[in-house]
Amino acid sequence: MPSSSPAGTLSGPVLVVGAGLLGTSIGLALRRRGVDVALADLSPENVRIATGLGAANVKPDDRTEPALVVVAVPPDALAPVVAEALRDTDAVVTDVGSVKAAPYTAVADAVTAAQLTRYVGSHPMAGSERSGPLAASATLFDGRPWAVTAHGTADPAAVAQVTALAAACGATPLAFSPEEHDAAVARTSHLPHLLAALVAGRLTDAPRSHLALSGQGVRDVTRIAAGDPALWQQIIAGNTAAITALLHEVRDDVDTLLLALDRDDRDAVAALLDRGVAGTAVIPGKHGGPAVVETSVFVAVPDHPGELARLLADAGEIGVNIEDLRIDHDPGRPVGLVELFVAADSVEHLLGSLEERGWTTHR
Amino acid sequence: MPSSSPAGTLSGPVLVVGAGLLGTSIGLALRRRGVDVALADLSPENVRIATGLGAANVKPDDRTEPALVVVAVPPDALAPVVAEALRDTDAVVTDVGSVKAAPYTAVADAVTAAQLTRYVGSHPMAGSERSGPLAASATLFDGRPWAVTAHGTADPAAVAQVTALAAACGATPLAFSPEEHDAAVARTSHLPHLLAALVAGRLTDAPRSHLALSGQGVRDVTRIAAGDPALWQQIIAGNTAAITALLHEVRDDVDTLLLALDRDDRDAVAALLDRGVAGTAVIPGKHGGPAVVETSVFVAVPDHPGELARLLADAGEIGVNIEDLRIDHDPGRPVGLVELFVAADSVEHLLGSLEERGWTTHR
Numbered sequence: 220m221p222s223s224s225p226a227g228t229l230s231g232p233v234l235v236v237g238a239g240l241l242g243t244s245i246g247l248a249l250r251r252r253g254v255d256v257a258l259a260d261l262s263p264e265n266v267r268i269a270t271g272l273g274a275a276n277v278k279p280d281d282r283t284e285p286a287l288v289v290v291a292v293p294p295d296a297l298a299p300v301v302a303e304a305l306r307d308t309d310a311v312v313t314d315v316g317s318v319k320a321a322p323y324t325a326v327a328d329a330v331t332a333a334q335l336t337r338y339v340g341s342h343p344m345a346g347s348e349r350s351g352p353l354a355a356s357a358t359l360f361d362g363r364p365w366a367v368t369a370h371g372t373a374d375p376a377a378v379a380q381v382t383a384l385a386a387a388c389g390a391t392p393l394a395f396s397p398e399e400h401d402a403a404v405a406r407t408s409h410l411p412h413l414l415a416a417l418v419a420g421r422l423t424d425a426p427r428s429h430l431a432l433s434g435q436g437v438r439d440v441t442r443i444a445a446g447d448p449a450l451w452q453q454i455i456a457g458n459t460a461a462i463t464a465l466l467h468e469v470r471d472d473v474d475t476l477l478l479a480l481d482r483d484d485r486d487a488v489a490a491l492l493d494r495g496v497a498g499t500a501v502i503p504g505k506h507g508g509p510a511v512v513e514t515s516v517f518v519a520v521p522d523h524p525g526e527l528a529r530l531l532a533d534a535g536e537i538g539v540n541i542e543d544l545r546i547d548h549d550p551g552r553p554v555g556l557v558e559l560f561v562a563a564d565s566v567e568h569l570l571g572s573l574e575e576r577g578w579t580t581h582r
Numbered sequence: 583m584p585s586s587s588p589a590g591t592l593s594g595p596v597l598v599v600g601a602g603l604l605g606t607s608i609g610l611a612l613r614r615r616g617v618d619v620a621l622a623d624l625s626p627e628n629v630r631i632a633t634g635l636g637a638a639n640v641k642p643d644d645r646t647e648p649a650l651v652v653v654a655v656p657p658d659a660l661a662p663v664v665a666e667a668l669r670d671t672d673a674v675v676t677d678v679g680s681v682k683a684a685p686y687t688a689v690a691d692a693v694t695a696a697q698l699t700r701y702v703g704s705h706p707m708a709g710s711e712r713s714g715p716l717a718a719s720a721t722l723f724d725g726r727p728w729a730v731t732a733h734g735t736a737d738p739a740a741v742a743q744v745t746a747l748a749a750a751c752g753a754t755p756l757a758f759s760p761e762e763h764d765a766a767v768a769r770t771s772h773l774p775h776l777l778a779a780l781v782a783g784r785l786t787d788a789p790r791s792h793l794a795l796s797g798q799g800v801r802d803v804t805r806i807a808a809g810d811p812a813l814w815q816q817i818i819a820g821n822t823a824a825i826t827a828l829l830h831e832v833r834d835d836v837d838t839l840l841l842a843l844d845r846d847d848r849d850a851v852a853a854l855l856d857r858g859v860a861g862t863a864v865i866p867g868k869h870g871g872p873a874v875v876e877t878s879v880f881v882a883v884p885d886h887p888g889e890l891a892r893l894l895a896d897a898g899e900i901g902v903n904i905e906d907l908r909i910d911h912d913p914g915r916p917v918g919l920v921e922l923f924v925a926a927d928s929v930e931h932l933l934g935s936l937e938e939r940g941w942t943t944h945r
Binding site for chain 2: 448
């Protein structure tokens, strides 16, 4: 066991098992802080690429005992690799899989109670539609939530070590039990992914001409459905209980809707829509704080390099911080509509000042 | 009847009935082209505001016969107002409602066959989460698709007039039958809206702490669920047949998923996810053309006014056109991750040039 380290400092060396997107990014982030990192992967090519990118500085044949092992392999391979690391080393062991309860149970079945105290699962809320070490980045976790999912018998020093890992990678550690974590991501990630896939799937039946009426709404709803099916199939399979419960609720909602449409019961439809509005309001705002009162402003921007920059330079000079920005997709026109999201109390100032500078704006 | 006008030119005067977001925006867009516009609304206040904004130049007591009447009232009030306009004037009459088949049938039942030839429905694919004349803009329709839904007995001159209206407002007219239109928007707009509402609705049950794990995915999926329930309830009620058919398909998909999860049938889950990926690929790209090969690049940007502008100014100087842009929401950190979407063949140039200018980037 490594000695207890306070959260926020991380003592290496860290062995990262799995040199894909997440493992390589963790190596890069830790090397940025000067932590010693070793990398292992079934693919020597992945290790060569990741090491070449600067994700590791400890040679593969260096027998120095790691203080922390980070398992960053695909979901299906996760539990055996964690168990092996607990048996073969005295290190704290964590993983970065998207599901936490089932792997914990599998690990608990495969190691001794004493070994199990050194395991603390975790889950950085970061990723990419690309995969592999070439997609990695030292900044992948900067500012992202990173769930640390200690089980009941985890050693507090091990929890501190994994919390320190999250912080050292630039993320914000958040404590959850494995079961709480899985319930949370079933709702905030897995169910949205599945329903986005259902909505997108319905588009494949449409005549192409109908799709010309696609607006920004359907693009936003379906964006995440483009994610890697092989990875998502494993994630879904690892969290079936929580997902099944939510899917039953959705099925009931769909039945309620079908009945309401059949009976022309508009109150029932309105109740469901009202509940949707309430749901959008409980998602935390930027920076994890309470939802900020933001308003959006539309600006017409010529679709040439530099025009968007000129708009934002003007907004910067005006002194208004742009919280978010969306470029509307527009068929067949050289002018784009840019939607700027700003704090509600800066809207009047922004609109007036942009119009003064010659921009065409509306709310 | 006005004389036949070729698509692309519009002869006024145009009477817009309903001075809300859409009606006022149409008035503003037409006045921009010098077309004479009169406005009517049950609310004298709305007419005063819209006229004050410049959406009309013909006085309410001017008895000049309109060449075109545009009905821009809420969905439930639409058919009677269209029928009244057909009976009371000799003008071409259109409406801008989100649903087309049911209002057409109601109008056909209320007027003579001769009067019906002057009716051609339409639907601009533009809107806002705000409503009322103060939210209006002359540029609301610029570059947006605008469905023109002629029925079988519509006069070709009337179709040309409504097509010219769409073009004069800056939109791209697209011809559909009323039934085709409704089938298309059921799939590309109404079903996505309802399922976004279901996903968002599930969030209201979650402990607040769980919502800290909300990422960009669930934000995107649920964004449109914040739309006005009173308006959407009317839209849904007007397109029940097409929506019901799609909801039955979704219900079957949910049943398939539940069975697959129960049996741990991963192939069935993967098939559904694969279909979702295929669906995201058939949505047309920006500017209505085929989907463009775009790649995204991530850049770390300090969260201060002007920094985003500096980034985009640099991108502009580099000569790369930013097709779209996303600012990642990051809890508790003064650095944001900005995702720039650019043509795939400019990525290397952009990455290298941004790094040269001191930006931290990754794919």
